[in-house]
Amino acid sequence: MSVGAMSRVLVVGRQGQVARALAAAAWPDGIALACRGREALDLADPAAVARGIAADAPDLVINAAAYTAVDKAETEPDQAFALNRDGPAALALACAARAIPLIHLSTDYVFDGSKAGPYLEDDPIHPLSVYGASKAAGEQAIRERLATHLILRTAWVYAPEGQNFLRTMLRLARERDELRIVDDQMGSPSAASEIARALVAAAGRLLAGQGEPGTFHFCGEGATSWHGFAAAIFEMSHGPRPRLVAIPSSAYPTPARRPANSVLDSGKFRRAYGVAARPWRDSLADCLAAIEGAHARAGAPA
Numbered sequence: 001m002s003v004g005a006m007s008r009v010l011v012v013g014r015q016g017q018v019a020r021a022l023a024a025a026a027w028p029d030g031i032a033l034a035c036r037g038r039e040a041l042d043l044a045d046p047a048a049v050a051r052g053i054a055a056d057a058p059d060l061v062i063n064a065a066a067y068t069a070v071d072k073a074e075t076e077p078d079q080a081f082a083l084n085r086d087g088p089a090a091l092a093l094a095c096a097a098r099a100i101p102l103i104h105l106s107t108d109y110v111f112d113g114s115k116a117g118p119y120l121e122d123d124p125i126h127p128l129s130v131y132g133a134s135k136a137a138g139e140q141a142i143r144e145r146l147a148t149h150l151i152l153r154t155a156w157v158y159a160p161e162g163q164n165f166l167r168t169m170l171r172l173a174r175e176r177d178e179l180r181i182v183d184d185q186m187g188s189p190s191a192a193s194e195i196a197r198a199l200v201a202a203a204g205r206l207l208a209g210q211g212e213p214g215t216f217h218f219c220g221e222g223a224t225s226w227h228g229f230a231a232a233i234f235e236m237s238h239g240p241r242p243r244l245v246a247i248p249s250s251a252y253p254t255p256a257r258r259p260a261n262s263v264l265d266s267g268k269f270r271r272a273y274g275v276a277a278r279p280w281r282d283s284l285a286d287c288l289a290a291i292e293g294a295h296a297r298a299g300a301p302a
C-alpha cells in the first residue's frame with residue numbers, strides 16, 4: 001500500500017500495549033511514524049497536547065494513550081476524566097486546527113453488558129464504571145470537535161509486555177496451584193498486534209482521503225469468559241498448569257463493576273476497512289509463542 005508523498009503519523013503513547021504494537025507494526029512505505037510518551041506529549045495538559053502536535057506537524061494522529069487503571073479510576077475520577085475526556089478533547093481540537101484525522105481507541109466498558117449478543121456501534125451506551133464513563137465522555141468530546149475521527153472500540157487487550165490478563169495468569173501460575181477465575185463475564189480477547197494491524201489499515205485509508213469516519217468495533221473474533229481465556233492460555237503454554245476453578249463475579253468483588261457481556265461485533269470495521277478480525281485463539285497462540293521464545297532466549301521461564 002502506498003499513500004503517495006511521505007505522510008507523518010503521530011502516535012500518542014510509547015510504552016503502552018497498543019503503542020508498542022504500533023511501533024512494531026508493518027507500516028507501508030511512505031508513512032513515517034513518531035511515537036510520543038507522556039514526557040513529550042502529556043495528555044493531562046491541554047497546552048502540552050497542542051504544543052506536541054504542533055512540534056511534530058503530523059498528517060494523522062493515533063491516540064493510544066489513556067488512563068487504563070479500571071479499578072483505581074473509581075477513586076481517581078478526576079485523573080481518569082482528565083486523561084480520557086479532556087486529553088482527547090484537546091487532541092481533537094489540535095487535529096481540527098490542522099485539518100487532520102484523529103484515530104482514537106475506546107472500550108467495551110462504555111456498555112453495561114445487558115445486551116444478549118455482540119454489541120453494535122450504535123447500541124446505547126451505559127457505562128458501569130468511572131473508567132467506562134470517562135472513555136464514553138472522551139468519545140463524545142471527539143465527535144463534537146472533529147468530523148474526521150475514527151473511534152475504535154476494543155476489549156480485553158493483551159500483548160507480550162505490559163499489564164494484562166495473559167501476563168497475570170502466567171505469573172500467578174508460577175506462584176499458585178489453583179486459580180479462581182470469573183466465568184460470568186463474556187468478551188473477546190484482543191491482541192495488541194491485531195489492533196495495530198487494524199489501525200495501520202485505517203490510517204492508510206484515512207491518509208489517502210478514503211477512510212470512513214465514525215465509531216467502529218474491533219476485537220479478536222469469537223468470545224469466551226475470563227475463565228475460558230485462562231483455560232486457553234494454559235492449554236497452549238508450556239509452563240506450569242494450575243487447577244482452574246470457575247467462579248461468579250460476585251465471588252470476586254472489584255471496585256469497578258464490569259459488563260457481563262463485553263462482546264463487540266467487528267463487522268462494520270471489516271466492511272469499511274477490509275480488515276477481518278482474527279480468531280482470538282490464533283492470536284493468543286502467537287503471543288504465547290513470542291513470550292516463550294523471548295524467555296527461552298533470555299534463559300528464563302515464561
Ligand SMILES: NC(=O)c1ccc[n+]([C@@H]2O[C@H](COP(=O)([O-])OP(=O)(O)OC[C@H]3O[C@@H](n4cnc5c(N)ncnc54)[C@H](OP(=O)(O)O)[C@@H]3O)[C@@H](O)[C@H]2O)c1
Nearest residue numbers: 013014015016017018037038042043065066068105154157
Ligand atoms: N487494556 C485493555 O484491556 C483495553 C480494553 C479496551 C480498550 N482499551 C483502550 O485501548 C487503548 C490502549 O490501551 P493499552 O492497554 O495499550 O494501554 P496501557 O498499556 O495501559 O498504556 C497506556 C498508555 O497511556 C499513556 N499515558 C498514560 N498517561 C499519560 C499522559 N498523562 N500523557 C500521555 N500518555 C499517557 C502511557 O504512556 P507512556 O507511553 O508514556 O508510558 C501508555 O502509553 C486505551 O485507549 C484503552 O482505553 C484497552
